[in-house]
Amino acid sequence: MNTLPRARISDVATLAGVSTATVSRALSNPDMVKADTRARIRDAIATLGYVPDGAARALALGRARMVGAIVPTLDNAIFARAVQGLQTTLSNSGYQLLISAHEYNLSAEIEVVRALLERAVDAIVLVGTDHAPQTYELIRASHVALLLTWSHAERPGAAGSGDADTPPSIGFDNQLIGQLAAEHLLELGHRRFGVISGFTRHNDRARQRIEGFRRTLAQHEIRLPDANIIEQPFGFEGGRAGLKLLTQLRPAPSAIFCGNDVLALGCLFEAQSAGIAVPQQLSIVGCDNLPIVSQITPGLTTVLLPTYELGERVARALLRWLSDGVPPQRECLPIELIVRGTSGPAPA
Amino acid sequence: MNTLPRARISDVATLAGVSTATVSRALSNPDMVKADTRARIRDAIATLGYVPDGAARALALGRARMVGAIVPTLDNAIFARAVQGLQTTLSNSGYQLLISAHEYNLSAEIEVVRALLERAVDAIVLVGTDHAPQTYELIRASHVALLLTWSHAERPGAAGSGDADTPPSIGFDNQLIGQLAAEHLLELGHRRFGVISGFTRHNDRARQRIEGFRRTLAQHEIRLPDANIIEQPFGFEGGRAGLKLLTQLRPAPSAIFCGNDVLALGCLFEAQSAGIAVPQQLSIVGCDNLPIVSQITPGLTTVLLPTYELGERVARALLRWLSDGVPPQRECLPIELIVRGTSGPAPA
DNA sequence: CTGAAAGCGCTTACAG
DNA sequence: CTGAAAGCGCTTACAG
Incomplete structure (x- = not known):
């Protein structure tokens, strides 16, 4: 319609015949303004197509109503779903989500955190507890709220700081995930186990899941040798590669716990390609409960993580x-x- | 370390013994500042843990280095991948991505657009051409750059505006998708077709894909009755429901084109559940080429859309x-x- | 190469 | 219920 420059609050004020202060109040504290003044302002806003400038507002208010989240990747449905829950819930309360991925690169994360802080976000959400000391330091110095998710945090990273400094966290008991998988497989009579995991370096979730699995086996006098734990990049190919390596072991495992469903599906597909009957010759347990895993045949045994709800709770x-x-x-x-x-x- | 309030540029200036103007220059035009002044400033920044306030910067500069994107949902890997490409590329150039989803709700989109504009984004990315007139109006009045994606836009929505007003677009030829599917199936000798699509209302991509499919059939003297086009919510269940409906037709189709891979997989899974042999009794073609579709057996015939690259190009x-x-x-x-x-x- | 000062577009005590 | 004015933390002509 118009090619005039974007309207400012002063344009609205002039058109409505009031001061900018009154326009501002009409917007944020409507009942401080007389009804018909409010109506004139409403009309002026409509004819000008006025949209407040968030940068100015954020500067004056000291808060931008924005939250930054950094996830490992969006390319895994499990994170995408959590982000969706986070975004929807924040959005309903007038908060905007800024999203970044670090693709499992811890030093990339530092730069991403800095970028987020420079946007003056009010809070930052990080996945897991493994982060660079510099990441924690930057966030602390900026005084923005920090919430850890996915892990039910122990003491975070290498920060070495006292308990008072531990950021709050909302997540899952990742050790319990491994424990549930182990208990199930033990009950089925399995005695030789393998694990396919994402890289555990810089990934406390992966470490905890393995630890829970291993600890539970140990309670049943079964040792899980390091050679039986295969670390692979996340993805179907990682799952496939993991199975190939595990089948070369002597004795080969009869049951495999995978760190997530994508690895588990890769493992399952590889088993099918190799003519290994699942579950007759090999049992597989995953983690996440992606929608696809109940659709395929055979369905994947897995640990359900309510990630959309996690996003909501975090928000x-x-x-x-x-x-x-x-x-x-x-x-x-x-x-x-x-x-x-x-x-x-x-x-047998 | 410290619990002092967040450092401002004036703190840095004081500590370094210079003016705020010089600090500002050292940050944005380093070579306007003498080397050793720069060094003192660098040190001051480090000891204070100074991070510039983006809100103030955006206000002074008139640009926030932020881009807002609105996608239908993050819960489909295909959008998640595009967002990933967008985010990574923007991030590398110092831009931050603000992301929102509207879950296929056009009026929700208006509010989301307003929220984005209030954050003073420099540009907005929208999927497809079907948007409320108010959406277009809001964006135009705000003078932010608008880029349409996924569709290789014809004239957008109901705006009815001249060509000069058509926003630029970077996307796919959605009609061609349907055409490729039709040509392939015709070559295989099929004569009775069905389509499973997402809802076409407010979804130009879905309409175009069907249109391309239908048009190509028409060129071969084959009519595609409306009854053979099933609209379903995106998701495996939608694909399953679609197949159930199509198999009730007389004559039932021997080939089905699905608007995306999720619907196609649902259709395939339902065929397997129902004991319909694929492809002996039924052919299925999808669209997207999700990673999973080459892993399952049989692999899904589909149209590959380079969505990560799309995100990069858009960025x-x-x-x-x-x-x-x-x-x-x-x-x-x-x-x-x-x-x-x-x-x-x-x-036969 | 550097500093003093105005300005970006809002909000909010403070007066009235 | 409303207005004048200061202030949020930056940037950038303008001078020097």
Whole structure:
């Protein structure tokens, strides 16, 4: 319609015949303004197509109503779903989400954090507890709220700081994931195990899952040799490669716990390609419960992580923190093992 | 370390014994500042942990180095991948991505656009051409750059505006997608067709794909009845429901084109559940080429859309636009049919 | 090469 | 209920 420069609050004020202060109040505290003044302002806003400038508002207010989140990648449905829950919930409360991925590169993360802080976000969400000391330092110096997710945090990274400095976290008990998988497979009579995991360096979730699996086996007097733990890049190919390596072991495992469903599916597909019958000759347990895993045949036995809900919970905790100033309690969302066709009795 | 309030540029200036102007220059035009002054400033920044305040910077500069993108959903890997390409490329040039999803709700989109404009983004990316007039109006009044993607835009939505007002677009030829599917299936001898699509209302991509499919059939004297086009929510269940409906037709189709891979997979899984042999009794063609479709058996015949690259291209076009001021040319990325196991000769 | 000062577009005590 | 004015933390002509 018009090619005039973007309208400012002063344009609205002039057109409505009031001061900018009144326009501002009409926008943020409507009941401080007389009804018909408000109406004139409303009309002026409409005819000018006025949209407030968030940068100016953020500068004056000291808060931008923006939250930054850094996830390992968007290329895994599990993170995409959590981001979706986070975004939707924030959005409903007038907060905007800034999203970045670091693709499992810890030093990339530092730059991403800096970029987020430079946008004057009010809070930052990070996945897991493994982050560079510099990451923690930058965030602390900036006084923005920091919430860790996905892990039900122990003491974070290498920061070495006291308990008072531990950022709050909302996530899953990753050790329990490994434990549930182990208990299920032990019950089925398995005694030789393998693990396919993403790289554990800089990934506390992966380490904890393995640890929970290993610890539970140990309680049943079964040792899990290091050689039986294969680390692979996330992706179907990683799962395939993992199975190839595990089948070369003597004795070969009869049951494999995979760090997530993508690896588990890769493992399953490779088994099918290689003519290994699942679950007759090999049992597989994953983690995440992606929508696809209940569609394929056989269905994947896996641990359900409510990640969309995780995103919601994180958002709500953050919103409360930002408004009340009270930091969230550590929280741990319930998870559950779902048994499907890829796990069965150990072969004789 | 410290619990002092966040450092401002004046703190840095004081510590370094210079003016704020000099600090500002050292940050944005380093070679305007003498080397040893620069060094003192660098040190001051380091000891204070200073991070510039983007809100103030954006206000002074008139640009926030932020781009807003609105996608239908993050819950489809295909959008997640494009967002990933967009985010990575923007990030490398110092731009931050603000992301929102509207979950296929056109009026939700208006609010999301407003939220983005209020954050003073420099540009907005929208998927497809079907948007509320108000969406277009809001963006125009705000003078932010608007780039349409996924579609190789015809005239957008209901705006009814002249060609000069058509926003630039970078996307795919969605009609060609349907055409490639039709040509392939015709060559295999099929004569009875069905389509499973997402809802076409407010979704020009879906409409165009069907149109391309239908038009190509028409060129071969084959009519595609409306009853043979099933609209379903995106998701495996939608694909399953679509197949159930199509198999009730008399004559039932021997070949089905699905608007995307998720629907196609749902259709395939339902065929397997129902004991329909694919491709002996039924051929299926999808669109997207998700990673999973080459892993399953039989592999899915589909049209490969380079969506990560799309995200990159969109980002680069935007970056150029924002720096040079020259709006991007309309662009259409190459696509290709990939034949796998779900399509085969028509049954006798 | 550097500094003093105005200005970016808002909000909010402070007065009235 | 409303307005004048200061201030949020930067940047950038303008002088020197």
